[in-house]
Each structure stands twice: as C-alpha cells, then as structure tokens.
Amino acid sequence: MSATEVNLLSNDESLEWRKSSFSAVNGNCVEIAFRTDGQVAVRDTKAKGQGPVLSFGNDEWTAFLDGIAAGEMHGA
Structure with missing residues (x-):
C-alpha cells in the first residue's frame, strides 16, 4: 500500500458509526462509517466523537x- 492523500473531516453526527465486535473494552479501537459519497470515515473511539475524522476513498480503503x-500491518 502506498501513501495517499487523506482528507480530514469534522465529525458528522449523521453518520452511522460502527466498530468491530472484537474490540477491547479499553477503548483502543477505531470506528468506521460509510459515507453517502463513497468515502469511508475513520475515527478513534477514545476521542468519544470529539476528535478528527479521516476519510478514505474506496480504492484506498480496499488497499488498506x-x-x-x-500481513503488511503486523507489528506496525
């Protein structure tokens, strides 16, 4: 996977956020939401909806x- 431009968004309350059922209870997780424009929004659960939101295009999300x-992310 190569580096790509990532859009930084403000939190959008209308998005339906979800996280993996395998997420730990310690809050070290990310949440994702699928936007109507085809982008995938990602945020840190520790920020409780107050932190930055990254937005990835479909190609970038698929590559990720x-x-x-x-196994490219192992140990990262």
Whole structure:
C-alpha cells in the first residue's frame, strides 16, 4: 500500500458509526462509517466523537484492508 492523500473531516453526527465486535473494552479501537459519497470515515473511539475524522476513498480503503489481510500491518 502506498501513501495517499487523506482528507480530514469534522465529525458528522449523521453518520452511522460502527466498530468491530472484537474490540477491547479499553477503548483502543477505531470506528468506521460509510459515507453517502463513497468515502469511508475513520475515527478513534477514545476521542468519544470529539476528535478528527479521516476519510478514505474506496480504492484506498480496499488497499488498506488488503494490506491487513496480507500481513503488511503486523507489528506496525
């Protein structure tokens, strides 16, 4: 996966945020939301909706997920 421009968004209360059921209770998780424009929004759960939101295009999000599946993120 190569570096790409990432958009920083303000928190949008209308998004339906979700996190993995495998997330720990200590709050070290991220939440994602699928935007109507095809972007995938990502935020840190520790910020409790008050922190920054990153937005990735579909190609970037797919490359990220493929990288995880291929073990590219191990130890990062």
